[in-house]
Amino acid sequence: MHDQHPQHAAYPTPPLIKRNIILFALSQSFNGAGMQLAYGMGPLMVLALTSSAALAGLSVALIGLSRFLVAYPVGRIMDAHGRKPAILLGLTLALFGAVALAVAMEIGSLVLLTGGMLVFSMGMSAAHQLRVAATDMFLPHRRGQALGYVALGSLVGLVFLPPIMYFAETTAPALGLHALGLPWMLIPLLILPGMVLIKLVRPDPKEIGMNLGRYYPGYVPPPHAAIGVRAAFSWRQAVRPLPIRLAIACNSAAQGNMAVVMVLTSLVLHGHGYSLTAIAFSHMFHSAGMFAFTVPLGWLSDRIGRAKVMIPGVAVTMVGAALVAFPQAYWAVTLGTFLVGLGWAAANVAATALIADHSETEERGRTIGVNDTCAGGAAVLMAVATGPLIAWSGLPAAGVMAIMISALPALLFPAVLAARRRARALGG
Numbered sequence: 001m002h003d004q005h006p007q008h009a010a011y012p013t014p015p016l017i018k019r020n021i022i023l024f025a026l027s028q029s030f031n032g033a034g035m036q037l038a039y040g041m042g043p044l045m046v047l048a049l050t051s052s053a054a055l056a057g058l059s060v061a062l063i064g065l066s067r068f069l070v071a072y073p074v075g076r077i078m079d080a081h082g083r084k085p086a087i088l089l090g091l092t093l094a095l096f097g098a099v100a101l102a103v104a105m106e107i108g109s110l111v112l113l114t115g116g117m118l119v120f121s122m123g124m125s126a127a128h129q130l131r132v133a134a135t136d137m138f139l140p141h142r143r144g145q146a147l148g149y150v151a152l153g154s155l156v157g158l159v160f161l162p163p164i165m166y167f168a169e170t171t172a173p174a175l176g177l178h179a180l181g182l183p184w185m186l187i188p189l190l191i192l193p194g195m196v197l198i199k200l201v202r203p204d205p206k207e208i209g210m211n212l213g214r215y216y217p218g219y220v221p222p223p224h225a226a227i228g229v230r231a232a233f234s235w236r237q238a239v240r241p242l243p244i245r246l247a248i249a250c251n252s253a254a255q256g257n258m259a260v261v262m263v264l265t266s267l268v269l270h271g272h273g274y275s276l277t278a279i280a281f282s283h284m285f286h287s288a289g290m291f292a293f294t295v296p297l298g299w300l301s302d303r304i305g306r307a308k309v310m311i312p313g314v315a316v317t318m319v320g321a322a323l324v325a326f327p328q329a330y331w332a333v334t335l336g337t338f339l340v341g342l343g344w345a346a347a348n349v350a351a352t353a354l355i356a357d358h359s360e361t362e363e364r365g366r367t368i369g370v371n372d373t374c375a376g377g378a379a380v381l382m383a384v385a386t387g388p389l390i391a392w393s394g395l396p397a398a399g400v401m402a403i404m405i406s407a408l409p410a411l412l413f414p415a416v417l418a419a420r421r422r423a424r425a426l427g428g
Helices: 006-010 015-050 058-081 083-107 110-127 130-137 140-175 182-186 188-200 205-210 242-271 276-291 294-304 307-325 330-357 361-393 395-406 408-427
Strands: none
Touching: 015 058, 015 083, 015 110, 015 130, 015 140, 015 182, 015 188, 015 205, 015 242, 015 276, 058 083, 058 110, 058 130, 058 242, 058 361, 083 110, 083 130, 083 182, 083 188, 083 205, 130 140, 130 205, 130 330, 130 361, 140 182, 140 276, 140 294, 140 330, 182 188, 205 361, 242 276, 242 307, 242 330, 242 361, 242 395, 242 408, 276 330, 294 307, 294 330, 307 330, 307 395, 307 408, 330 361, 361 395, 395 408
């Protein structure tokens, strides 16, 4: 599913590119804590305001909905105006959303919580498109690693979450504040430095992607259609190549699985009486699975091929979902949520790199936006279904649903095998 490019090994990564990728990774280290707070504490925030387990999936559904709503429009902004303006717009939205969430918990408003979570998540989903910028700056044989370096920045951000929750849990009562609202007052202090770091990136990664030969002397990119000759972009054309369809299916399956598990983890541990700090610690392991191994996973996808990392990653999410839903021991649940994060990382990094391999720089933002829109749709459906399913049938039923959504990419395997047979026949 992915052609290797050994001839590219002769082109070292320029210092300017290294500087930019470091700035992106550092920005992620500041911004990552907010997204993990939304995933980990969101279900408990809804539960605190509604006392309804059936609505517990609302926050995760809103996160998925945000990605569904903004991924493609942000991709259009990126392709038309550059990568940096879209990322900075997203972080600005996230900042206002965080303030709204803090106020929502203090006044007990589910309506404001819903609006704040949607705005915050829309902003973070837009900022998450800096993955497009990472693929722009690197040659194809190093795109997986580039995505890994950016995601690794989120790992650094994990160290903020347990201390923030411990501070909130111990300090909020004395201040007369809600323990689930106080952390959101601190998130803007992390977003602002992240915005400054994005501003320091130059030139805009789109400019680099369109002129790789200028930054990698001697490199000659493969021929492609001129902008004036290329057909107008459409979703249908974007997903026509089988590798892109497989990438979207795997990424959406992993995202849908994770949406269910995010709701399950918080409810399972809360139901067994664990503190907010203990729940945040468990979610930290999940996030470690999402980000700690992105560099080796990216390197592996560059070396052995995207599909050989992407498909096993989806399988790992199935194992993790089973561990979260069925055992009741704290460390079993934590191991399960870690494995879901690890499988998602493999699927996401490899799928994004595969899509970048099959899309032009001028259209890459929109093509990856299509991928994220589909993943967001899967997350919405799964999160919305999780709460009622738990209320009616119990936690294990939601675990079974997470496993089933992960199995959906198998529907494309016959087409993949047929494509490989045709490729072998032509090669022979």
